[in-house]
Amino acid sequence: MTIQTQPIDLYYFPTPNGHKVSIMLEELGIPYKMHPIRIGKGDQFKPEFLAISPNNKIPAIVDPEGPGGQPISVFESGAILKYLAEKFGKFYPTDARARVKVDEWLFWQVGGFGPMLGQNHHFKQYAPEKLPYAIDRYVNETHRLYGVLNTQLEGQDYMAGEYSIADMATLSWSLGWEKQGMDLAEFPNVSAWQERLKARPAVERGLALQLPEEDQVALADDKDAQGVLFNQRAK
Template structure:
């Protein structure tokens, strides 16, 4: 049965697109234009109460019953469990992957998002914020680079959902203030992941819907008071 993937071409969306492509699962990508405020629609909030993409509805969930899920990390773990792919079966290996998945969800993604925001989208340059998040981005890339100096993939010898979670955030490294020359191990890994056919398909999902420039309406939906209205 076809999984419904409510998403947009952002790093968090691409994590799930990549996993769906890697697992060759049948799915329908349903665009949620976050610049137009579609993430605040009551129907979407029923499956994603935090008004964020991605979210999925799997009509063939546990025990054959439908299930809806939000939060990209939870979705990756669910799909790995459903398919038995990209998450080691041994306990130690599984938790090593989960460790790096949580690192991405709790730190790498949010901090790079802030670096991107204050470097690219902030209406004025706030030097403290600019430096704070640029430096944190560099620190996190350093953590990643060190790990990849010891292992082929983020969590060891195998390509897993941890790699899928981290990779999309690295596609905007230049906007985060990152020079790949400073992180050769991470660059080697990035190039290897980028070359995978399923990854190439995944990052193209809904890509034609994204506008190159963000207008005032989109900024309001993403960063303004609309984000904080009670619903």
């Protein structure tokens, strides 16, 4: 069993992607230190953050006790979940076939469920011009993906059989179902799965992790913050 003596540095903002890693760290019960990244204020573009997350996105971690005892930084939420799961030997099976199943659903989330729901959020909530075609496109795709998840959860408690990083990756995005224009009554397996996961104390703690009051940014109401977040180009 791997023992973590020094805290892992978590670079974080309380978004669905941020919550994936805060949940995992809480589930592992290892020490970590949260560093606020005020994405509405442009912290993600600072050189010191880009050195560990060159895609200027949260979350990112630095593990001072990485491979060979040397520090390692990891960016991209799926990569972080896999790194932590493999290091600590939890929430990621050792059996090859079972591991493929977790990978399938983890990559389904990072490649589809998250990005499509993110576009749904953008065009429904943030776009200054409400474009019916764009809204319909992403609401319909969101609905399809919830259907895929609901089918996968038929007859089993978790996405890949046992509770895993695939569930952690997917939960926080699914909790925005009302804003996404979904009726969860259509997806009873998803609803039951959400309640099952939210009942876990570590999940509750991970979802509750917030920035200090002085670092909080109300993205939905702050037009300046939205200007920082959206329509960025290569510099």
